[in-house]
Amino acid sequence: MRWILLAAIAALGLIGCANLERSRDLANPNVRPEVTAAQVCSNCHGLDGNSVSPIFPRLAGQQESYIVAQLENFRSHQRSDPAGYEYMWGISRSLTDAQIKGLAEYFGRQTAGKNAAVAGGSLDAGRKIFEQGVPEKETAPCMACHGANAEGLGAFPRLAGQHQDYLVKQLHVFQETEGRPGTPMKQITHLLTNEDMVNVAAYLQAFPGQ
Amino acid sequence: MRKLIVLGWRRLSSNWAAIVPGLAIVAGLLPIDASALPLFARQTGQNCLSCHAGGQFPELTAYGRKFKLTGYTMGERATIPLAVMGVASASKVASTAGSTDVGADFPHDGQFEFTTASLLCCGKITDNIGSFIQWTWDRFDHQNDAGKWVSKSHIDQVDLRYADRSIAPTHDLIFGASLNNNPGVADVWNTHNSAFTPVPTYVPVGNPAGNAGGPFVDVPAAPTDQSLGQHSAGLTGYLFWNDFLYAEVGGYRSTEKPFTVLGDTRVSGFDSFQRLKGINPYWRLALNHDWGANSAMIGIHGMSAETYLDSADTGSPTAKFRDIGIDGQYQYILDPHVLTAMFSYTHEKQSYNDALWNLSNANFTGTFANSSNTLDYLRAKVTYIYQAKYGVSLAHTSIRGSADAVLYGNPTAVPDSRLWAPEIFWTPVQNVRVGLQYFMWDKYLGAKSNYDGNGRNAKDNNTLFVYLWAAY
Numbered sequence: 036m037r038w039i040l041l042a043a044i045a046a047l048g049l050i051g052c053a054n055l056e057r058s059r060d061l062a063n064p065n066v067r068p069e070v071t072a073a074q075v076c077s078n079c080h081g082l083d084g085n086s087v088s089p090i091f092p093r094l095a096g097q098q099e100s101y102i103v104a105q106l107e108n109f110r111s112h113q114r115s116d117p118a119g120y121e122y123m124w125g126i127s128r129s130l131t132d133a134q135i136k137g138l139a140e141y142f143g144r145q146t147a148g149k150n151a152a153v154a155g156g157s158l159d160a161g162r163k164i165f166e167q168g169v170p171e172k173e174t175a176p177c178m179a180c181h182g183a184n185a186e187g188l189g190a191f192p193r194l195a196g197q198h199q200d201y202l203v204k205q206l207h208v209f210q211e212t213e214g215r216p217g218t219p220m221k222q223i224t225h226l227l228t229n230e231d232m233v234n235v236a237a238y239l240q241a242f243p244g245q
Numbered sequence: 246m247r248k249l250i251v252l253g254w255r256r257l258s259s260n261w262a263a264i265v266p267g268l269a270i271v272a273g274l275l276p277i278d279a280s281a282l283p284l285f286a287r288q289t290g291q292n293c294l295s296c297h298a299g300g301q302f303p304e305l306t307a308y309g310r311k312f313k314l315t316g317y318t319m320g321e322r323a324t325i326p327l328a329v330m331g332v333a334s335a336s337k338v339a340s341t342a343g344s345t346d347v348g349a350d351f352p353h354d355g356q357f358e359f360t361t362a363s364l365l366c367c368g369k370i371t372d373n374i375g376s377f378i379q380w381t382w383d384r385f386d387h388q389n390d391a392g393k394w395v396s397k398s399h400i401d402q403v404d405l406r407y408a409d410r411s412i413a414p415t416h417d418l419i420f421g422a423s424l425n426n427n428p429g430v431a432d433v434w435n436t437h438n439s440a441f442t443p444v445p446t447y448v449p450v451g452n453p454a455g456n457a458g459g460p461f462v463d464v465p466a467a468p469t470d471q472s473l474g475q476h477s478a479g480l481t482g483y484l485f486w487n488d489f490l491y492a493e494v495g496g497y498r499s500t501e502k503p504f505t506v507l508g509d510t511r512v513s514g515f516d517s518f519q520r521l522k523g524i525n526p527y528w529r530l531a532l533n534h535d536w537g538a539n540s541a542m543i544g545i546h547g548m549s550a551e552t553y554l555d556s557a558d559t560g561s562p563t564a565k566f567r568d569i570g571i572d573g574q575y576q577y578i579l580d581p582h583v584l585t586a587m588f589s590y591t592h593e594k595q596s597y598n599d600a601l602w603n604l605s606n607a608n609f610t611g612t613f614a615n616s617s618n619t620l621d622y623l624r625a626k627v628t629y630i631y632q633a634k635y636g637v638s639l640a641h642t643s644i645r646g647s648a649d650a651v652l653y654g655n656p657t658a659v660p661d662s663r664l665w666a667p668e669i670f671w672t673p674v675q676n677v678r679v680g681l682q683y684f685m686w687d688k689y690l691g692a693k694s695n696y697d698g699n700g701r702n703a704k705d706n707n708t709l710f711v712y713l714w715a716a717y
Contacts (some may be wrong), residue, residue, distance in 0.1 A: 054372040057409055061289075062321035075319055077312045082412060087535050088307075089579060118580065125290020129321060151537070194320045200538075200579060 062129035068137025075126065076138065084145040089198035090118060091137075096147035096196075098187040102139035105178040107132065108215075116205065137231025150196045154235040164231060172226035177235065180219075185242050195242035202236035272698040276710075283676060283716045284328035285312070288368045291322035298576055299583030299630035300672045303435055306487075307540050310433040312417045313332055314485050316408030317368050317375030326369075330716035332363040340705035343697065352394075353385065357711070359386050361402060376405040398507035399477060402430055424506035427474035428497055428527045428548055431481055437529075437546045437573040437589040438471050464644050465690060466660040468593040468622050469518070469566040470527065470548035473497065476519045478504035481527060491531040491544070494593060496524040502705060513557035517612075520556035525549060538579035546570050546591070562598035562610065564692060581632045590626035595620065602651075614651040621645040622658070633675070638668040640683040643688075656698045659692025676717060682710040 053202060058066045059074045076094075080086045084095030094102065108114035109123040110130060127135075144243070168176035180191045187193035194202065209220040210227065223234075286293055291310075293570040294300045294311030305313065312319050337356035341347050363381045370376060379401035386397035408421030429438025481495025499521040500508030512520055531544030547569040555561035570591030577584040596617040600608040603616070623643050630636040643663040650658040663686065670680030689703035690696045696703060 057411070058314055058372045059319040060321065060369075060372055061319070074315075074410060077412060077417075078308050082414065082417070088538050090538070119290035122295045124321065125286075125292075125295075128290050204580070217309070243514075 041058040055118075058210065061126060061177055064134065066129045066134070068134050069141055069168070069227075071130075071185075072138055072141045076142075079122065080105040080142070083148070084142045086198070089200035092201050093147065093150070094142035095145035095195055096186070096193065097139075097142055097193050098189060098190045099136075100140040101192040102142060102145060103135055104190060106135040106138065108155055108217075109131075110202040111174040113217070114215050116208040117206070119214070147193070147196045150198065150240045153199050153240045156199065156233040158234075158238050158239025158241060160231075161234040161236070165238055169227065169231060174227055174231075177239075178191075185239055194239045199233070199240040202239055203232045206232040206236070246371065255276075262323060279290055282675070284323060284365055284368050285320075286301060286318065287323045288326075288327075291320075294633045298538060298578060298585050298676055299636065300633040300678075301585075301628065301630070301665075303638070304585060304587075305433055305435065305536055305578070310485075313377075314408065314421070314483075315410055315431050316373060316406040318370075318372055318378060318408065319386065320369060322369045326367040328716060329362065330364040330365065331359065331671040332714050333359040333714055334356060334712035336708050336710045338705070339707035339709075340575050340702075342705055343699045350444070350506045358384065373409055374405075374407050376403075377672040378403050379404070380528065400426070400507060401509070402427060402474070402576070402593075403507055404430055406431075409447070414671070415443065417487050418484060419486075421478060422482045423495075424502075426476075426500070427479055428477065428479060429529070429546065430471050430474070431483065431493060431529075432546075433491075434531065434542050434544070434572070434587070436544070436574055436587045437541075437570055437591065438474075464642050464660075464662050466620060466644055466646060468568045468570075468591045468620055469550050470546075470568040470591065470593075472621075472655050473521070473550070474520065475507070475509035476500065476515050477525075478507045479527065485533075488535060489533055491529070491533060493529040494527070496526050497521060497548075497550070498524050508509060516557035517554055517556070518552040518564055520553045520559075521558070522551045523641065524552060528633055538577055540576045543573045544571070546572060547591075554598075562608070564595055564597045565602065567596075568592070583630040583633065584623075587628040588623070591622045592622075592671070593620040593622070594618075594621040608660045611651060611717060614649045614658075615647065618647045620647075630672075634672050635674070636668075636670045637678075638666075638670070640664075640666040640668070642666075653690070655690045655696060657696065661688055661691045662686065662703075663688040676715060678712075678714045680712050680714075682712075683715075684708045685708065 053238050056065055056070060057074060058070055060066055061071070061075065079088070079091040082092050084093060084097070086093050087126035092157050105114060109119060109127040112120070112124060145158045164174070168174045178185065181194050181215065182191070185193065205215070206224050206227065208214045208216070210224040221228070248623045255367050283293070285296065289295075293590060296306055296312050298304045298306050332649055335355060337355040338351060341351055344351065361383050363379050367376050373687050380398065380402040382398040384396045384398060385394045387395055389395050403426045405424045406421050408419065410417070410419045412418070420469055425431050427438065429673070456528060476499070478500050479496040479497035481493050481494055483491070483493035485491045490563075498504070499512055501512050505511070527548045529544065529546040531542050533540070534544045549567070551563050552566070553559060553561045568591050570589060571588035572587070572625045573585040575585065594617065597613050600606045602613040603608050603609060621644065624641065626638060626640040628636060628638040641664065642699065645658055646653070646660045648658040653660050665685045665687070668680055668682040672678045684707060686703040686706045687693060690701065694702045
């Protein structure tokens with residue numbers, strides 16, 4: 036009986052050793068980014084990048100340069116918003132530059148899905164902020180950098196269809212903390228009220244024609 | 246089914262001599278550094294609350310469930326795959342009325358003591374194999390003949406897994422097998438078998454009744470499928486399909502060779518009806534749905550077990566236990582709020598070998614009055630946590646059983662008991678928790694008042710319980 040058990044354990048050990056195509060190892064440079072995206076990232080962000088919980092931003096159709104910058108900033112601890120360091124510092128800590136680029140490409144080519152109806156916030160007020168900004172609060176129109184369809188451009192992220200709750204929290208991070216340095220967003224948000232943030236975030240989550 | 250614990254009267258003492266190693270650490274702690282976290286956190290580099298709902302242990306988030314289901318293999322294998330945790334606590338019973346020897350009946354009552362510590366291993370082993378293995382030291386395990394407390398260290402929860410996952414746009418299938426020593430420990434919703442305490446407060450502390458005190462913070466009976474922890478060795482296979490359907494099935498046997506290492510003591514040292522005969526099936530089905538910040542599960546579970554009257558004698562007569570139950574969980578998790586609720590209801594039918602109850606049987610043992618009995622066991626808990634720091638919880642446990650004057654040697658002949666346990670707790674940093682619980686009995690052993698025939702009331706067993714838990 037003992038020998039059967041030892042043999043079983045040895046067999047399991049052999050089976051368990053190398054499984055690059057289905058690996059959840061985050062410190063192995065030989066794991067393809069598509070595998071990491073499927074086995075690990077999908078747990079929070081969804082296999083197609085359309086995450087269910089607002090804790091986790093949608094990544095489907097996101098600008099590749101933006102994803103690369105975020106993963107690098109998590110890895111270097113430059114980005115330290117609470118949800119960011121709680122979840123993403125660990126995930127990104129041993130990723131290689133090639134893996135980061137591959138993950139950005141993977142999610143970048145996914146199709147962004149519609150997001151469910153928003154709770155709270157005025158879509159009209161939100162659209163006004165998106166298209167015209169809030170000049171009296173020195174806030175430029177979001178579309179000036181994020182695109183007329185909120186699809187993003189280069190380092191400026193796609194916002195269309197993003198979770199309202201996530202956007203509001205990130206706007207507060209920009210406004211109130213140094214958790215996401217190196218962007219114009221601190222200046223953009225510095226006089227916005229919470230109500231402004233909720234309104235524009237609601238408009239972005241439900242962005243028409245996305 | 247556990248043999249009814251004879252009520253232990255505990256000494257009432259006003260000595261609060263405190264051994265509080267944890268408090269000094271709390272005061273000096275800096276914001277958490279990812280390298281200073283317990284084992285799984287070291288492996289993933291993530292904050293505890295990414296897997297544990299609101300920072301509660303062991304209660305899992307949807308992500309935490311995936312971590313466990315994929316065999317604890319996410320992340321990097323830790324260089325030193327160990328973690329430790331410890332608990333200091335005090336419990337104080339409401340009344341010692343009726344005790345003729347308070348010192349013996351209520352040991353450690355009102356005393357804050359360091360009671361238990363655990364060593365945990367190993368997390369990720371390979372890309373498909375991982376484990377949760379816990380070894381525990383209980384400072385006040387039992388008293389020797391001279392009345393001195395003796396400590397004991399023993400194996401605790403063991404879950405050694407093989408897991409794999411096939412995921413594509415068309416499907417997501419996680420599947421694996423678990424070698425473990427506790428039916429239900431492999432489950433990922435922590436509902437029908439809480440690996441840490443029979444009272445569903447799901448706090449990361451050992452039941453003080455098992456260490457320093459009597460049974461007052463515990464119900465006097467529980468279904469067999471929840472009483473086999475570290476007295477059984479099992480292999481279960483499971484799958485989780487499309488984030489929706491969970492199924493687990495397997496069998497448990499006793500911990501004779503070659504599974505002795507999974508038992509917390511020699512098989513012959515188990516209590517009555519804790520040594521399994523043959524292979525005993527366990528099964529579990531659950532439906533899961535996640536939407537927005539919500540997650541919900543409804544499930545059923547069951548086990549069929551046969552155990553010996555005398556764990557040292559496989560010639561002794563056996564009893565059969567058929568457990569079937571329903572359980573469920575709801576979680577709302579979106580910073581700064583976490584709201585979770587869970588329940589588990591199990592119905593048990595016990596049927597006994599003729600010799601155990603039948604006076605006419607030549608080998609009559611006088612263990613039961615009836616040829617069969619039933620036990621109904623309900624646990625429920627709701628918890629709200631703000632900022633993963635400030636929490637409030639309310640738990641409920643009730644049991645109801647058929648009357649059997651021999652099995653339950655109390656005047657009402659039933660084990661019926663009902664417990665409410667409100668709790669407030671504080672998690673100043675993610676690996677330290679301080680809490681206050683109050684266990685309130687509105688029925689104990691079948692009655693609200695005078696349940697023992699000597700004037701002791703259910704509420705005399707009310708117990709205030711304060712604990713400090715820390716892990717590294």
